[in-house]
Amino acid sequence: MPATWRRNAPVSKVRQAELEHLHQSRNEKKGTSGFEAVKLTRADVEWLLESYDNGRGPILDVSSDKRRGLSLAGVVFEGDELSDLPLSRADLRGAVFTKANLRRTQLSEANLQGASFYGCDLKGADLSRATLQDAAFVFRTVLEGARLVDTDLRHVTLDEVNLKYAVLDYANLQDVQLPGALLHGASLRHARLEGANLEGASLARADLRVVSRVVV
Template identity: 30%
Template structure:
């Protein structure tokens, strides 16, 4: 007789798949300014190997753009709109994207630290490869977001809403889920899963049997259950 899985039961259902972006960038023209400016309007522009450290592009719109190999230390993109765009090999510490709208975007091989995305909206986004330390996604909304082959160190998802979010071959270290709301969040592909806070918010997530066993002591502690041999 086959052994039932942890998700088996009359109420079990398939995890809703992530709807992914379908990018088809037009022929891009090089960005023709030395730096960003607040409330800028960028359409079909290529930002390649630019030093944008400390630049202020708050409130700007990037439509069908590509940022490749750019330095974003302290770059201010508060309330910016990144639409139908790709970011490849960007790097920086303290990039400010609070309240931003990120839709139909691919982020590949990023090296970022302390990125501020609190209160942002991410829709149909793929984060592929790279490493992001101390990512602040507090009170953000993630819908149809796929993390693939990346390392996330101490991401803060407190109070965030996640729907149709998946993790494949990722390391998820020290994640804070306090007050978060999850629906169709697939954690089964996480290679390294370390939850620092918010075990009680895992309703709406799917984990593997092995992950469930690893998380059992934390679940027991959450319920006040003492386990002794």
């Protein structure tokens, strides 16, 4: 990924010290990140990514970089512009995103267990193989063109979401409730759809090759 994700001037020295203090307060044994209920901005995240792992920076290629990602469990984003950020393998358990712009954000293999997305824009975001147990995408959150390859969506709330042109190949959607879902042009090749409810869903031009049984 090019360095275009860096869009802000570095945060002040005072703010750097605050962020470092929060990062150092994490407790891996208890599973806390130090950022629980803390509101962060894009500039904060850019600095945390750039300084991550003693300055090595973020994970840009999950196929060759086997490190764990940035730990931001419980963090809060409200109306923030977070597009294109490299957050692969980030720990974002319980994070809250409200009306955030996450277009093309890299969230592959991220831990988003219990995370909430309220009215967010994730158009073109990559959530392939992300952990999404008990996550919620609600209030017309946009997942148009998002990549959810090989993702387990069985315990995910998908209410009034836009999944047009999304790539859901090999995803597990068993018993998922998606009545009236917008799946126009979506790719669902090899997806598991046993018991899924797609009644009234828009499936025009969707690729349903080699899928399991669908309830429509």
